[in-house]
Amino acid sequence: MGPFMIALLVFGLIILFSSFFTVKQQTAVVVERFGKFLSIRNSGLQLKVPIIDRIAGRVNFRIQQLDVIIETQTKDNVFVKMKISVQFKVIPEHAYEAFYKLEYPHDQITAYVFDVVRAEVPKLILDDVFARKDDIAIAVKRELNEAMMAYGYDIINTLVTDIDPDIQVKNAMNRINAAEREKTAAMFESEAQRIRIVAKAKAEAESKKLQGQGIADQRREIARGLVESVEVLNEVGINSQEASALIVITQHYDTLQAIGADTNSNLILLPNSPQAASDMLNNMVTSFSASNIIGEQMKKQPKRVKKVDNTSTDFNPSDTSNPTETV
Structure with a gap:
């Protein structure tokens, strides 16, 4: 076999293998013949006429994402940078339009995003831009769908x-x-402080109330005990005055004993002799007697009345002849 035949065979093999091509999944191939659109080939093993047909390009059917960063101004004159992510894909039934009608789809999408965002954001203040970002995204999607379909x-x-x-x-x-x-x-701390103060005041009030009740009960029991002590002493022939003196002396020495039992006490009770207790009792009895006498004398004094002519006179209940006006 000569060199010419070998060259012809090699050329034939090249032509044969160039007639076959494969298309990947989620992809389409545009085939042209002499520069004119011939067909759209989908995934799998495909055949074309060598030299006459050629692969013009490939169309991707997978979802793509384009990130657009745009700087714009809000209604309250604040400049913000926004990042808009657009997810899009080619419709398989419209692969011809996607390949031949639009050469740079990313630039086209970016232009529409700029147009919509710069039309929507200047209507909003900065706080509303954050709160209504979903509305901006919906407006961008609506505008892009109308344009890119x-x-x-x-x-x-x-x-x-x-x-x-x-x-x-x-x-x-x-x-x-x-x-x-x-x-x-600060508001929560103030409220907590107020609650603590109110609770403390209520606790103190309740404590004082219970303390007062305790003191009253204590004095009531002491009085009841004194009465019982006097009654017991009376039964053995001791009169009330002597019983009272004995009780006062006993309490006096109980107090001295309690003070002496406390090593940390600095209290000194003067005087501290039995005669002092007796004198204390006599003074109390004398005071009570004087008080009773003064009270009886005040009851016996005649009432003063005021005459119509503004003069004072003694009032006699048995005399009804003098017209008087009681004060």
């Missing part, structure tokens, strides 16, 4: 993934948030 592209979703205000504005917002949190914390 004619080119064979389907907009799956649009997301506002980042909103970045100017650094000075961000610092101011952080200070405002910090001040609001400190204000809230």
